[in-house]
Amino acid sequence: GGCIVTENDEPVMDDNGLPEPLTIYIPKEEANINLDTWHVAGMRGTGSHDYTLTDHFVPAKHTSDSRYRARRDEPLYSFPALFLFSHLPMPLGIARAALDYVYQLGDTKRTLPAGRLLKENGDAHEVVAKAEAALRSARAWAFEVMGDIWDTQCRGEQLTSAQRAMFRLCLVHVTRTAKEVVTQVHDIAASSAIQQNSPIDRLMRDIQVVCAHVVVQPKMYRPAGKVLFGLEVKNDPFF
Template structure:
């Protein structure tokens, strides 16, 4: 949040909104640069820091400004409507809640230089770790470390033991102790910098390890919101922003291009108007369910309670459904857009690539439908780490 606004909260809000809009304008100018780099550079991540996105899940006791999940998710959606990759990287501002199980002394050290901490991780495949007197000696290669090029701290995954009830551990490593292998050659989410991480005999103190999905040491409302579920929501909402961009493009350009065959403009064709309207309804409906579930769960938390299993099932289901619906919306827009959209430099092609990625994430896979259905019918979830 922008500081030094005196005692006028409305002035601070206006200033913050203007700063956010300025960031989006710069992003629109630089998104192609980021795609060519294949990552979002540190200078732009620093700008996201100044907007408060990387203190939005830092505990208040360590100077954070925890943001209600729906508020944070709406900001990520707006960024993603300009560039999905940057939205994906910014979404990790929610994931410091993962680190809630760390000892309080470790968290105090983590935030000693301030609450704006950029977290990235390559948790899988889980790699073996050798126990040492201090903690663990880790070696191996982990994939999909989105945002690692600008990270302040990086998590890698190691096996659990008898003390973790079968859950894997994460260990936190300073970026300079890892090799980043830039092997991210993809069609969608190209600028996320989801590179591989390599460690060679890196020793990590036990106090810098935590149980993935373990009980937080922090007792604050955001840390009672299910951490893995919040991560799933943060990735899913990126697809909503991408789909919004596709629909805006379709609605703005539909009336402006005549067919080379002499056929009517797209907006003059009934099938185009009806198809875009149907896609609009689908996206807005899935978003409404997504944010309704988020608001309901958050209200349970701020009232002093916990997110129920049924509420968590709706959070997971709505996140998976939004990601799938958004991908279908962008696909539908392209199918309605004629031959112009088949060219590789057409704006809809990059949006299609970005839209297809979130639904492929393990947190948003079709298995979530079965797991959510099981919980809603009073049965255990059918996938691990469901909350």
């Protein structure tokens, strides 16, 4: 969980004049998950309710500061921000499920005015071909970026600014690409997509919630863009 460091009931400021955040790691059994707050459009199954901790001691070794400085040298821990990798499988899986659904739908859904099956519709052919290419490309790039990071860490080397930039860019690109794929599938599924018991209805809501996370919002393209121009990224804990 995330919290703000305080001293004498006042937030401690970092070098940039901003409140110093701290990430803590505790077993879930130690938290009081007593706030029923997860009433959302999508990703409902995660049960991401708020929780409380009262007078709870957390050892320093179970924390990471705003700069995510490594506390261990092993490959899995030398780049603490690597935990953001978890933002890649979700959108890829959601988009894959959307395409698989529309392929099945193509066997039964008929389009108007011609009355042809969806799988015989030229517009549908173009949409799924482009979506399939976009999704497979995004997935392949995710493996490329993560593979490069892992190889670097296994060699005991520090990641370069360019590698960190590609990592951040990959998170946003994959998620936004997945959203475009699901939206395109939703469009060609038409009235079959708006039923509450339709898989694509749930997938559409899920990808919208995934895209709402601050790590993958469109503004997160900017740090990577700065690095590509050779500029320094400031006030960003992941660089």
